Amino acid sequence: MNAPLSDVRILEMEGIGPVPWAGMMLQGMGAKVTRVMRPAPADMGIARQQQFELQNHGKQLVHADLKTEAGRDIVLKLLASSDILLEGMRPGVMERLGLGPGICHAHNPSLVYGRMTGWGQSGPLAQTVGHDINYIATSGVLHAIGRADGVPTVPLNLIGDFGAGGMLLIAGVLAALTRARGTGQGCVVDAAMVDGALAMLAPILGRWQAGQWRDQRESNLFDGGAHFYTTYATADSKAVAVGAIEPRFYAALLRGLGLSEAGLPAQHEQSAWPAMRQRLAALFAMHDQAHWCRVFEGTEACVSPVLSLAELPEHPHFQARANFGERDGVLHVRPAPRFSEASWM
Secondary structure (H helix, E strand, O other): OOOOOOOOEEEEEOOOOHHHHHHHHHHHOOOEEEEEEOOOOOOOOOOOOHHHOHHHOOOEEEEOOOOOHHHHHHHHHHHOOOOEEEEOOOOOHHHHOOOOHHHHHHHOOOOEEEEEEOOOOOOOOOOOOOOHHHHHHHOOOHHHOOOOOOOOOOOOOHHHHHHHHHHHHHHHHHHHHHHHHHHOOOEEEEEEHHHHHHHHHHHHHHHHHOOOOOOOOOOOOOOOOOOOEEEEEOOOOOEEEEEOOOHHHHHHHHHHOOOOOOOOOOOOOHHHHHHHHHHHHHHHOOOOHHHHHHHHOOOOOOEEEOOOHHHHHHOHHHHHOOOEEEEOOEEEEOOOOOOOOOOOO
């Protein structure tokens, strides 16, 4: 069976963060991705050997100096047979290079022109530099993450770059591609990380307006405030994650810890959450992570080990699903989502 995007050709302008990641995801769905490399690499000054740039593996590489007429001609020739162009430059840069949407659509009217930025193509912050942390800070997401008695915790660059950025870009270009193939008319997709972050925040905004979410860290159901939805240290300096929200899951959690609901505060009595969290923390600290995995295995307590990067390839679930594979001595992650009968590696 051909992968769903086996007939899709993507031209990816070299960049960092969400654009190459989006190209990787689309390639995993079968798209043929050509990456246009600039003379000076976009590496933020942190050079790495190319075999460890997992998001670039398998892409066709073309070198072009976009500041020259020859370089622009290379791109224009490639996009004539491309379905999607992905770029993550600051607004106006592609136009100054002579590769803006107007010129590109003149060469290929059905082209989907995907633009990835932090702030969007318009607005007072459009030309402001930034990274993931800046976009999720301004969108309100960062404020909600971390301990109540400190500053917000940096949640890697997964939210802005990849969740609110790359995923939004993927959804946008695939939606536009569906229309382009039906009408022959391409369009520009303006994917901004702040827009994506706000969209991801919508359920929390709803809870807040309903009076069910406090605008204070570690005092709500999903921010570590609840003793039944948080992490706990174990005796071996590792940790477990607990997500026992539903009543029967919570009951299973208490049973595994040797506690009875009788005499305990009601599960959703928020004033009791801090004391209950301390009580559960003391219990989890009595044994190592492996002990708690054995205790809760096969139960509905929603208790999971917090795995390190080194532990991932050896986990039985990931081994059973073949989530990891090796190419030239480098560990790679299987493309997601999966499609029936499709192969990888």
